[in-house]
Amino acid sequence: MRTLTVMGAGRLGCSLARLAHLSGHYQVLDVVGRRPEPLRRAREFIGAGREATDLGQLRAADFYLLSVPDGEIASCANDLAAAGVAPAGCVVFHASGVGEAALLAPLAERGVLTASLHPAFSFADPARAVADFAGTLCALEGDEDACTRLEALALALGGRPFRLAPGGKAAYHAGLSVASNFLVALTAMAQRLTARAGVPDELAQPLLGGLMRQTLENALALGPRDALTGPIARGDVGTVERHLAALGDAELAAAYRALGRQTVALAGDRLPDAVRLRLLALLY
Numbered sequence: 001m002r003t004l005t006v007m008g009a010g011r012l013g014c015s016l017a018r019l020a021h022l023s024g025h026y027q028v029l030d031v032v033g034r035r036p037e038p039l040r041r042a043r044e045f046i047g048a049g050r051e052a053t054d055l056g057q058l059r060a061a062d063f064y065l066l067s068v069p070d071g072e073i074a075s076c077a078n079d080l081a082a083a084g085v086a087p088a089g090c091v092v093f094h095a096s097g098v099g100e101a102a103l104l105a106p107l108a109e110r111g112v113l114t115a116s117l118h119p120a121f122s123f124a125d126p127a128r129a130v131a132d133f134a135g136t137l138c139a140l141e142g143d144e145d146a147c148t149r150l151e152a153l154a155l156a157l158g159g160r161p162f163r164l165a166p167g168g169k170a171a172y173h174a175g176l177s178v179a180s181n182f183l184v185a186l187t188a189m190a191q192r193l194t195a196r197a198g199v200p201d202e203l204a205q206p207l208l209g210g211l212m213r214q215t216l217e218n219a220l221a222l223g224p225r226d227a228l229t230g231p232i233a234r235g236d237v238g239t240v241e242r243h244l245a246a247l248g249d250a251e252l253a254a255a256y257r258a259l260g261r262q263t264v265a266l267a268g269d270r271l272p273d274a275v276r277l278r279l280l281a282l283l284y
């Protein structure tokens with residue numbers, strides 16, 4: 001059985017360690033933290049492992065997961081390298097969405113195989129996370145051998161591993177942020193506009209929600225280009241002019257213009273050249 005040590009027994013660390021233990025293919029060896037009481041609760045939740053507050057106590061493991069906050073990963077990697085407990089040829093990985101395996105450079109210099117494994121999942125509550133994790137996509141990046149071994153680990157946890165291009169981590173994470181956070185920001189923008197038009201709050205939700213759900217389903221099923229409808233896709237310059245006049249505040253107008261230009265690009269050759277130029281003149 002492969003062995004796994006977890007540094008940082010928080011939401012993600014506890015969840016993945018518990019899943020590893022439940023898989024029957026990985027033995028949780030050491031669970032590392034700074035404070036004894038949360039560490040004891042974490043070990044109880046995981047159902048395996050030995051509590052450790054001192055890196056000098058750690059045993060040699062096949063995998064080390066640095067599940068500390070993103071800002072702590074590099075210093076933990078330094079500390080682990082200085083402690084000299086992770087043997088050459090083992091895998092040390094972190095779970096940051098944006099950070100690369102390079103955060104673990106001091107370990108790589110000692111012959112350790114380094115990588116990142118980012119589950120696209122929200123670990124708000126470890127018990128729920130363990131119950132719901134199956135099928136979660138897990139983005140892998142880093143040393144080739146480390147990624148191969150982490151593919152097996154991710155599959156054992158119930159995840160669906162896939163590889164990122166070298167250097168692709170920031171673009172990957174920006175893509176997730178656009179899809180998730182900007183969708184929320186768009187909802188808020190749309191609600192401000194419908195409120196300005198006098199739509200009551202209790203109607204804004206079904207009005208915008210129905211349209212947004214249908215549009216998202218279309219974009220995912222048909223692809224963004226074929227799902228695109230509306231004034232820009234139709235080349236309706238007059239409607240875009242009226243929208244811009246109604247937006248009022250400069251921030252909203254800047255966002256509308258930036259997204260409008262993306263929409264013109266998406267519409268592509270559906271728009272005659274002359275119409276595209278008139279739209280772009282309004283949107284710059």
Ligand SMILES: NC(=O)c1ccc[n+]([C@@H]2O[C@H](COP(=O)([O-])OP(=O)(O)OC[C@H]3O[C@@H](n4cnc5c(N)ncnc54)[C@H](OP(=O)(O)O)[C@@H]3O)[C@@H](O)[C@H]2O)c1
Pocket residue numbers: 007008009010011012013032033034035038066067068069070072076094095096097118119120121122123124
């Ligand atoms: N939560 C998610 O939904 C999610 C999703 C995908 C990826 N991730 C990634 O997973 C990683 C962990 O995130 P999280 O949400 O699980 O964080 P978290 O719940 O805040 O847990 C972090 C844990 O690290 C411990 N810690 C901090 N510094 C430490 C150190 N120097 N040595 C040992 N332990 C230390 C903290 O213990 P103390 O109590 O002592 O501070 C805490 O138990 C991050 O890289 C994050 O980007 C998280």
